[in-house]
Amino acid sequence: MTISIRSVEKKFGRYPALNHVDLEIADGELVALLGPSGSGKTTLLRTIAGLEFPDAGQVLFGAEDVTFASAAARRVGFVFQQYALFKHMTVAKNIAFGLDVRKGAEKPSKAEIAKRVDDLLKLVELDGLGSRYPSQLSGGQRQRVALSRALAVQPSVLLLDEPFGALDATVRRSLRKELRRVHDATGVTTIFVTHDQEEALELADRVAILNAGRIEQIGTPHEVHDNPVSPFVCGFVGEANRFEGTVSGGRFTSGAVSFGANGVRDGAAVGFVRPHDLVLDDGGLEVRVDRVHVQGALASVSARAADGHHIEITTSRADAPRFSGAIKVAPRMSHVYPA
Amino acid sequence: MTAETLSAPPSTPARRPLFRRRSAIPGFGVTLGVTLTILSLIVLIPLAAVAIKAATLSPSQFVAAAFSERAWAAYRLTFGAAFVAAVINGLFGVLTTWALVRYEFPGKTVINALVDLPFALPTAVAGIALATLYAPNGWIGQFLTPLGIKAAYNPIGVTIALIFIGLPFVVRTIEPVMRDLSADVEEAAASLGAGRLATIWRIILPALGPAWLTGFALAFARGVGEYGSVIFIAGNMPYKSEIAPLLIIIQLEQFEYANAAAIAVVMLGVSFLMLLLINAIQAWSRRFV
Numbered sequence: 001m002t003i004s005i006r007s008v009e010k011k012f013g014r015y016p017a018l019n020h021v022d023l024e025i026a027d028g029e030l031v032a033l034l035g036p037s038g039s040g041k042t043t044l045l046r047t048i049a050g051l052e053f054p055d056a057g058q059v060l061f062g063a064e065d066v067t068f069a070s071a072a073a074r075r076v077g078f079v080f081q082q083y084a085l086f087k088h089m090t091v092a093k094n095i096a097f098g099l100d101v102r103k104g105a106e107k108p109s110k111a112e113i114a115k116r117v118d119d120l121l122k123l124v125e126l127d128g129l130g131s132r133y134p135s136q137l138s139g140g141q142r143q144r145v146a147l148s149r150a151l152a153v154q155p156s157v158l159l160l161d162e163p164f165g166a167l168d169a170t171v172r173r174s175l176r177k178e179l180r181r182v183h184d185a186t187g188v189t190t191i192f193v194t195h196d197q198e199e200a201l202e203l204a205d206r207v208a209i210l211n212a213g214r215i216e217q218i219g220t221p222h223e224v225h226d227n228p229v230s231p232f233v234c235g236f237v238g239e240a241n242r243f244e245g246t247v248s249g250g251r252f253t254s255g256a257v258s259f260g261a262n263g264v265r266d267g268a269a270v271g272f273v274r275p276h277d278l279v280l281d282d283g284g285l286e287v288r289v290d291r292v293h294v295q296g297a298l299a300s301v302s303a304r305a306a307d308g309h310h311i312e313i314t315t316s317r318a319d320a321p322r323f324s325g326a327i328k329v330a331p332r333m334s335h336v337y338p339a
Numbered sequence: 340m341t342a343e344t345l346s347a348p349p350s351t352p353a354r355r356p357l358f359r360r361r362s363a364i365p366g367f368g369v370t371l372g373v374t375l376t377i378l379s380l381i382v383l384i385p386l387a388a389v390a391i392k393a394a395t396l397s398p399s400q401f402v403a404a405a406f407s408e409r410a411w412a413a414y415r416l417t418f419g420a421a422f423v424a425a426v427i428n429g430l431f432g433v434l435t436t437w438a439l440v441r442y443e444f445p446g447k448t449v450i451n452a453l454v455d456l457p458f459a460l461p462t463a464v465a466g467i468a469l470a471t472l473y474a475p476n477g478w479i480g481q482f483l484t485p486l487g488i489k490a491a492y493n494p495i496g497v498t499i500a501l502i503f504i505g506l507p508f509v510v511r512t513i514e515p516v517m518r519d520l521s522a523d524v525e526e527a528a529a530s531l532g533a534g535r536l537a538t539i540w541r542i543i544l545p546a547l548g549p550a551w552l553t554g555f556a557l558a559f560a561r562g563v564g565e566y567g568s569v570i571f572i573a574g575n576m577p578y579k580s581e582i583a584p585l586l587i588i589i590q591l592e593q594f595e596y597a598n599a600a601a602i603a604v605v606m607l608g609v610s611f612l613m614l615l616l617i618n619a620i621q622a623w624s625r626r627f628v
């Protein structure tokens with residue numbers, strides 16, 4: 001199901017939580033809504049779900065305008081950060097709930113429901129746990145139950161609000177892979193909210209970056225990482241060294257740091273250089289290395305420029321020995337925005 | 340996945356006796372000791388005294404005292420009215436709690452305080468007030484009389500008094516549970532296609548179940564033992580509207596201490612069995628917590 005969000009606005013009191021949001025999501029896509037806390041991610045997701053209604057604008061599922069349709073009518077699968085499982089029901093009953101509450105001809109037979117529950121338990125690798133209660137499961141298992149419960153109704157779209165937020169790092173990573181696998185297996189259009197850029201970049205087909213109730217950029221993980229359209233996106237997605245300075249004649253200068261800024265108008269500006277875009281260069285900026293930290297195949301180098309500006313460099317582990325004492329580095333790529 | 344399997348708690352190597360397991364929670368010995376001492380002093384020993392007193396009767400005397408026709412009528416009324424009142428409180432209490440927890444409305448604080456009033460009000464005051472209201476010529480009674488309903492000086496009157504006494508037990512036990520029900524769970528049900536009624540019936544009420552049973556049991560137990568408010572509105576006619584606690588008092592006034600103890604022992608036994616049963620149901624309904 002394609003989802004179209006058109007000029008959606010939502011205020012809480014006088015505070016605009018969503019500010020003219022436009023978003024088109026293709027059928028079968030896996031999209032991440034990424035942004036800092038309070039940027040309106042949850043509000044946008046709930047508006048798509050029908051748990052919140054916009055003050056202006058439209059939400060379309062396919063060609064159908066569902067702006068004011070109830071959550072029940074939209075057939076969405078919603079996964080909450082805190083699982084929101086029905087504690088008094090077994091895992092199997094939880095998963096079957098969406099089918100159980102159907103009425104008349106819509107309602108599948110007992111055998112069909114049991115079969116569907118079994119299939120879903122297998123899909124999320126929980127087979128054999130159908131008769132447990134949620135309290136007898138780990139956090140990761142609970143979230144998988146929540147996921148299969150949402151999938152049981154064959155939703156037109158699967159919505160997840162920081163689904164891995166309450167889990168520890170290892171479980172989070174394994175569930176991430178699992179969500180991708182489940183998405184690929186079912187082909188259901190999926191939108192998930194996260195404030196973790198690594199998660200968004202790893203998992204999503206496209207990432208929408210929200211800031212203060214607006215979408216700043218939407219694109220593939222590559223696009224938003226390599227061609228950020230704004231200083232906010234540049235700083236939020238991936239690591240970056242940030243410099244404040246001025247542009248004059250197509251060159252950005254900030255203290256001792258200077259690099260090309262073609263096409264940026266003269267005046268105050270901010271420049272960003274990703275740590276892995278800084279390379280050794282005899283004509284470059286002189287910095288002193290404070291510390292080298294090796295992580296797997298990569299090495300993070302903490303250094304300081306003559307003016308005291310802290311600079312992070314990422315290099316390969318093999319090259320790490322060349323980063324010691326006084327070195328000279330230059331950016332092979334940079335992003336400059338008028339301030 | 341492996342991470343979760345690994346983080347499963349290791350099975351305890353050497354099993355210790357059940358009550359002597361090592362625990363990081365301090366105070367097992369002290370708390371249990373104090374509990375047993377106090378329970379003995381103020382509950383068990385007096386109850387044992389009742390039983391001992393009743394044991395001074397021969398079996399046939401015991402049966403004559405405890406199972407006379409008049410006593411049977413009193414038990415039926417006491418347990419019946421307490422049960423009916425607890426059921427009514429169970430229904431009404433859920434509605435009251437719902438209103439108090441879910442909505443903001445003017446006068447909410449007052450209603451909140453009113454709910455607790457039966458806890459604090461001397462029961463005799465409540466009994467007299469209720470009797471005055473529900474008497475055939477009372478404020479409320481006068482409207483019931485033309486309908487052919489007599490609400491005071493009969494079993495209905497007893498039930499009314501017990502409803503009054505029991506309401507706060509139900510409200511105050513389910514209130515925290517209802518407050519803790521997260522909006523998420525209801526929204527999850529809605530997104531899965533459940534209507535409002537299905538959500539209430541299949542999600543909210545079952546979640547309240549264990550607390551509701553506790554409230555019900557408390558209201559019921561209180562109703563069985565209630566004396567002060569009931570005697571003013573009951574009419575106290577033997578075989579008709581005489582409650583068992585009153586029968587005990589009457590025996591005491593006639594210095595028939597052993598007979599009084601015999602009736603008390605029957606009430607104790609029945610109450611204990613019923614509470615035990617309710618506790619068992621409750622333990623079963625808490626299996627998912």
Ligand SMILES: Nc1ncnc2c1ncn2[C@@H]1O[C@H](COP(=O)(O)OP(=O)(O)O)[C@@H](O)[C@H]1O
Nearest residue numbers: 012013017035036037038039040041042043044
């Ligand atoms: N029910 C609400 N009432 C009032 N303000 C709200 C409500 N929900 C969200 N907000 C406000 O709207 C803004 C966006 O919130 P939210 O969508 O939850 O952000 P995010 O999920 O990105 O952290 C926040 O400033 C938040 O305080």
Ligand SMILES: [Mg+2]
Nearest residue numbers: 041042043162
């Ligand atoms: Mg949020």
